[in-house]
Amino acid sequence: METAYIKTPLGIAKIIGDENGVSEISVYNEGTVSAEIPTVLQDAVLQLNDYFERKRTDFDFKLNPKGTEFQQKVWKALLEVPYGKTRTYLEQSKLLGDVKAIRAVASANGKNPLWIVVPCHRVIGTDGSLTGYAGGLWRKKWLLEHENPTAQQSLF
Template sequence: METAYIKTPLGTATIIGDEDGISVISVSDDGEISVTIPVVLQEAVSQLNDYFDKKRNDFSFKLNPKGTEFQQKVWNALLDIPYGKTRTYLEQSKILGDVKAIRAVASANGKNPLWIVVPCHRVIGSDGSLTGYAGGLWRKKWLLEHENPTNQQSLF
């Protein structure tokens, strides 16, 4: 596995992957930035930079997240939420075929290893509120505002 650290508007992103795909993208408040980017991570780094520069609203590099079968199913459903749109945890549970699985869906969202690319930040509470986000609610708010197709002052 190769690792790269890049600066983003939301902190330092850590990207981990190999020739089989990107396994982890996470964010932290601090960290050193990579001087050189491993070849297998260059496309992911380029696409993430384009996302933050508002030149890209989807990703095409190969993903290889590690998780249970249920987690994989939840993460794949997240990929269907369009850029600039949100869904509730209840809607996600219905899409996955079991409204009673809402807590399990929320838990799997929280374990999403691919920050931004698998857009768990697009899932909100049934009342429209921002709810749990591993990267911090301020980052979730920033991402939703960044993706908002209309340039209003603030969504939340």
């Protein structure tokens, strides 16, 4: 497994992967940026940078997250939440076929190992609240605003 650290507007992102794909992307408040990016991670780094520069709305590098069958199913469903849109935990549970699984779905979202790329930040509470985000609610808010900026209103 190779590792790279890059600077983002939300902290230092740690990217781990190999020739089978990226298995983890996480964010930290501080850290040292990698001087060199391993070849197997260069596409992921480029695409993440493009995302933050508003040049990209989706990702197409190879993913290889580790998790249970249920977690994999939840993470796959998260990939279907469009850029700039949100879905509630209840809607996610319904789409996965079990409205009663809302807590299990929320738990799987919280264990998502691929920050931003598998967009668990796009899942919100039924009342529209920004609930549950492993990276901190301030990051969730930032990401949602980044993906859906409010246009400046004319004063006249």
